[in-house]
Amino acid sequence: MPSEPKGKYTNSALRAGDQDPYPQRLVGEFIGTVVSNRSVNDEYKHLILDVHEHALNAYAGQMFHLLCPSPDDEEVWMRRPMSVYRVDRQAGQVEFLYKVEGRGTRGIATLAPGDDFNLAGPLGVGFKLQQGWNNIVVLGRGVGLATLAPLSQLAAERGIGVTAILSARNPAVVMSKELFEGLGARTITVVDSDGSSAIENVEKIIEALIAEGKADAFFTCGSNRLLKLMQRLGKKHNIPGQVAMEQIMVCGFGACYVCMRTFEVDGQRVLRRVCRDGPVFNMQEAVGW
Amino acid sequence: MVDLSVKIGDITLQNPVTPASGAFSWEYNDVIDLNRLGGLVAKTICREPRLGNPTPRMAETEGGIIQSIGLPGKGIEYFVAHIVPEYAKFKPPLIVSVSSESIEDFAALAAELSVPDVDVIEANISCPTRNSTGGNFAMHEGYTRDCIQAMRAKTKKPLWVKLSPNAGDIVSIAKAAEDAGADCLVIANTFLSLKIRTDNFRPALGNKFGGLVSPALKPIILRMVYQVAKVVKIPIVGIGGVTKAEDVVEYMLAGASAVGVGYAGFRNPTALITIIEDLAAWCNERGIKKVAELIGAVRDQDMEKDPLVAASAGV
Ligand SMILES: Cc1cc2nc3c(=O)[nH]c(=O)nc-3n(C[C@H](O)[C@H](O)[C@H](O)COP(=O)(O)OP(=O)(O)OC[C@H]3O[C@@H](n4cnc5c(N)ncnc54)[C@H](O)[C@@H]3O)c2cc1C
Ligand SMILES: Cc1cc2nc3c(=O)[nH]c(=O)nc-3n(C[C@H](O)[C@H](O)[C@H](O)COP(=O)(O)O)c2cc1C
Numbered sequence: 001m002p003s004e005p006k007g008k009y010t011n012s013a014l015r016a017g018d019q020d021p022y023p024q025r026l027v028g029e030f031i032g033t034v035v036s037n038r039s040v041n042d043e044y045k046h047l048i049l050d051v052h053e054h055a056l057n058a059y060a061g062q063m064f065h066l067l068c069p070s071p072d073d074e075e076v077w078m079r080r081p082m083s084v085y086r087v088d089r090q091a092g093q094v095e096f097l098y099k100v101e102g103r104g105t106r107g108i109a110t111l112a113p114g115d116d117f118n119l120a121g122p123l124g125v126g127f128k129l130q131q132g133w134n135n136i137v138v139l140g141r142g143v144g145l146a147t148l149a150p151l152s153q154l155a156a157e158r159g160i161g162v163t164a165i166l167s168a169r170n171p172a173v174v175m176s177k178e179l180f181e182g183l184g185a186r187t188i189t190v191v192d193s194d195g196s197s198a199i200e201n202v203e204k205i206i207e208a209l210i211a212e213g214k215a216d217a218f219f220t221c222g223s224n225r226l227l228k229l230m231q232r233l234g235k236k237h238n239i240p241g242q243v244a245m246e247q248i249m250v251c252g253f254g255a256c257y258v259c260m261r262t263f264e265v266d267g268q269r270v271l272r273r274v275c276r277d278g279p280v281f282n283m284q285e286a287v288g289w
Numbered sequence: 290m291v292d293l294s295v296k297i298g299d300i301t302l303q304n305p306v307t308p309a310s311g312a313f314s315w316e317y318n319d320v321i322d323l324n325r326l327g328g329l330v331a332k333t334i335c336r337e338p339r340l341g342n343p344t345p346r347m348a349e350t351e352g353g354i355i356q357s358i359g360l361p362g363k364g365i366e367y368f369v370a371h372i373v374p375e376y377a378k379f380k381p382p383l384i385v386s387v388s389s390e391s392i393e394d395f396a397a398l399a400a401e402l403s404v405p406d407v408d409v410i411e412a413n414i415s416c417p418t419r420n421s422t423g424g425n426f427a428m429h430e431g432y433t434r435d436c437i438q439a440m441r442a443k444t445k446k447p448l449w450v451k452l453s454p455n456a457g458d459i460v461s462i463a464k465a466a467e468d469a470g471a472d473c474l475v476i477a478n479t480f481l482s483l484k485i486r487t488d489n490f491r492p493a494l495g496n497k498f499g500g501l502v503s504p505a506l507k508p509i510i511l512r513m514v515y516q517v518a519k520v521v522k523i524p525i526v527g528i529g530g531v532t533k534a535e536d537v538v539e540y541m542l543a544g545a546s547a548v549g550v551g552y553a554g555f556r557n558p559t560a561l562i563t564i565i566e567d568l569a570a571w572c573n574e575r576g577i578k579k580v581a582e583l584i585g586a587v588r589d590q591d592m593e594k595d596p597l598v599a600a601s602a603g604v
Binding site for chain 2: 011012013022025026027028029065067074076077078079118120247248250251252253254255256257258260271276
């Protein structure tokens, strides 16, 4: 299946092994090759791509902007942003975990091993782990966990302990548990089906981690309720935090001012670009939705 | 090897491929070498700092995207002090787009933008979501003349004027801009449009109306470029639906000296470089020595007028 209807016009994009005519660039347009694209559960799929080595510079919290094949023979006009789920430098691969939702992600879901797939990146400011942090708490729900998962890799490389609180509708759709655990993170699963994902319960869990000295910083993505909870606890205990934000996005480079979100900085409300000023922001400055 | 350079008044572009205002910034240097572009075109700047329109600012439609950004920016002072120097790090000429709601302010801004690192001032008198009496002056011949005359009186910089495809008769507006002292016409801005969501009955954009951007619009803008080129003497930059080298050729044949590229750079961040390379290859394959030879070279003089003769020719 041709995933590049106008492939002729992307001949400046780099395939694995291509010589880079402009190696000082921070970001590239790449044509990756699909290695696998399997369902993780009813809603989520896991995409693995062979890519040009320049694309492997991606770190946790950064994203790629994906040129989605069409699911219906009509053009998908805009790229779709996706956090990098995992980078395997040895294998020369980047991975994405995505929820099959609208036309763009339904198009990605049609990719089969061997297909070309055009991606631009790595883009944006990702997660930053500071000196002096020994233990962090990661709290996420749904697809937000795809964004948070590579944090555990980053933390493991720095010898920082991770507690990941994974929230989901029911135990069958809990995501990334193995990935977090494989990297040495401790995971706590909370679900709607037994009520354990209720805010009061999650708050108790986090308060216990704070008491144990396991919460030098907070990280979240994907849920307004969880963001507000972490903001409140962060303020109360003076714990810094970072949040990855989402918005409909067009250019990915900071040029078009489409992907704006509201932040509160020193008592003043301002707009920032998710693609370039973020997608990871100071948690206390984010304004929930 | 083909010479890709083109002249627009006193300005020489090393090739006819420039970005379109609002769809580009110096930040694209992360992904392409900006020194290879024909020109650098900054996002339209206004006097006051502006947040822009409520989100969502973009929606997909069957044939393209509609967008309404609302000219966000940090204002003219910040622009001159901090953004012009970002562009000045690169070699291609800097084209600065400017907008206002009044003619007096347009003129004052032209004076304030006449600083050494600005090579061209582009009057965006065609922002489709501005009022026709409040900045979208390209809807009217008279407002266009008054606005460009006022700007001309305040600046010696090359003055380019971006026209609106929403005006009834773009040819007379183009003529008015030329008479008022424009050095080049940029044709055109986006088509005013609307999308309504059938799931919640709401307009898809926070600003309700937006500008339609689509490769399907190219034939319409191309027609406008062709018609205007027949009546004005000043050069034209064609903007609308350029995604490949052949589109540049087509605009040049119709009478444009250069093109602007917006959407294609969203779809493929390296598109402008691809288009420049493909254009050189296209010319070289055909033995074209200077790309400027293509300007206005459409063969429309000796077209067969007799339908009986035309229909007896091969297809
Ligand atoms: C920085 C960033 C990282 C992301 N990482 C991931 C990820 O790792 N995995 C993943 O599955 N998704 C991720 N997303 C969300 C993903 O971009 C959207 O789900 C996707 O664009 C929807 O496209 P679609 O064509 O399938 O759906 P559409 O038909 O375009 O939209 C379906 C629904 O998703 C909403 N939507 C559209 N674009 C976005 C967007 N950019 N962000 C949030 N919601 C959107 C729409 O409003 C609509 O309700 C990320 C978004 C951002 C901004
Ligand atoms: C996101 C976006 C923002 C734009 N902002 C401006 C702007 O600030 N000033 C302007 O003159 N045109 C603006 N335009 C219009 C473009 O410059 C151009 O005229 C239009 O996109 C058509 O070209 P294209 O078909 O190559 O995209 C904008 C277009 C887009 C898509």
